[in-house]
Every structure is written in C-alpha cells, then in structure tokens.
Amino acid sequence: MSMILANVWKYRVGYRQFFIHNKQTQIQAMSSDRKRTGEGTNLNDDEGILKITIGDVKKLTKASKTPELVPIEYLNMTCNQEAMSHLRWMLQKDILGQDMFLIGKPGPLRRRLALAYLELTNKSVEFVSLSQDTTEADLKQRREIIGGTAKYINQSAVKAAIEGHVLILDGIEKAERNVLPILNNLLENREIHLEDGRFLVAPKTYDKLLQEHGLEHMMKWNLVRVSEDFFVIALGLPVPTYNGIPLDPPLRSRFQARHIMTPSYTVR
16 A cells, blocks of 8 residues: 655745655655845845656746645645646646646546645645636626725736736636637737736737837836746536537647546545
8 A cells, every 4th residue: 555654844944745655756845945146145035946846857936925825735635646647747737838627527636636736836826616607807807896986806817817826717618608718818828908908918928028119118008917927727527428518629729638537546
C-alpha cells in the first residue's frame, strides 16, 4: 500500500514534500525570500519564489500577492498516485501557458484537482459557476450603486485577467450562446471590451503598444494590460453522455483537455 509522508516547515523558508513510495513520485514546493538589489542597498521583498517539482517537470513561480485567495487543505485530499499524474500534466500545461479543460463524470474530483494544483503552486483563484442564467455581466462588469453613484464593478473573469489570478469555469457545458463569444475572445486573444469603456489587451500586445506610443496614449485609449500569469481551468462533463450543450469547435480548440477518471482505489 502506498504511504504518504507530509512535512511542513515554516520559518523564513517554507517547505512541503509529498512522497509516494509506490512509483517514487515526488512533489516538492519550496518558497524562499527573494532579494532585490538597489543602488547600494539590499531590500527584502515579501514576494517569494516558489520552486515546484513533480517527477521530472520543474517550474519556478511567484508567491501569490493575495494569499487569502489561495486554496488550502486540498492537497491532502487528492494526494494519491493517480492525482500525481494529473498534477504533473497540469504543471506541464502551466509551463506552456495553455488553458486547461478537466472533463469527467459528475463529482467533486475535477474541482478538487484544480484547487489542489493552485494550492501547490500558490496561485490565487477566481471561481465562476456557469449555468443557463449566466450573462455577460456575470463575467465582465456589473453596474452597482455606491454612495449614490452608479459604478461598474469588475467580476471574477475581469479581476482574474487584470490581477493575474487563475479563473476556474465550473460547468462549461452549461454556457449559453450569449456568453460563448466573451469566453472565446478571452481564451484566444486575451481581450475583453468592458462596459466602462476600457479594453483588456493581451500582455505582449500591450507591451508592444506601450513601447511605440507611451503610457499617456495607453491611458487615453483606455487600454488595460492582462497579466501574463492569468490562465483558465474549465471543468465540464462529457456531452451528450450527460445533459448539456456541446462545446463549439472554436471554443473547444482553445483548451488542452484531460479526462479525469474515478480513482480505482482510495489511499488512506
């Protein structure tokens, strides 16, 4: 029977190691303080560097600036040999900068895997549960009255894109036709036109325009840069095996899909 050992050590350097004896699969996450050197002065930066290793796949990532949005207690729930294979695949897609689609039978396994990966990589999450009642305003901006003034408030998809969080779309097979163009444009081009007049632009496009025209013109044009750390994890059911709307080929092609099967055994 596989045995799982978990150690946590937090004192300036946080260390977590999960070791599976069955197939010698290891997950290591080590965060350390990063120092920036100024003009003759060393400044300690609270933003650490996280080193992730799953088998032969390695990645360096930044610690989250919003730790209150990082999932917790999900790695212990999914730490078995089959989950290690899924987490390794997700780490590979993260390195390549590709959006993911976890498809499988109804149940919490797909969601737990996604949250466990975000806990492992210390990434903040924005969660959207799609349904037939989901509208454009639920993904982009809502108009609210604050202090007697109408203001547009960013919703989960926009906040994730701007702040570099990971957007989880649960129930992608329930998305209606009216929200598919928004999702498709966000996945393919990293662009969204907002109700307050601003326009989200992919990071490479924004940086190129910034060099050519300067910050003053970018602000005048109401262009907002999408973070390069932003990506999407979609959770869905196979259709027509289950009830739902089959994904359009253009939208389906934006994802790298992974079939999440029910575990064949339980590790205690």
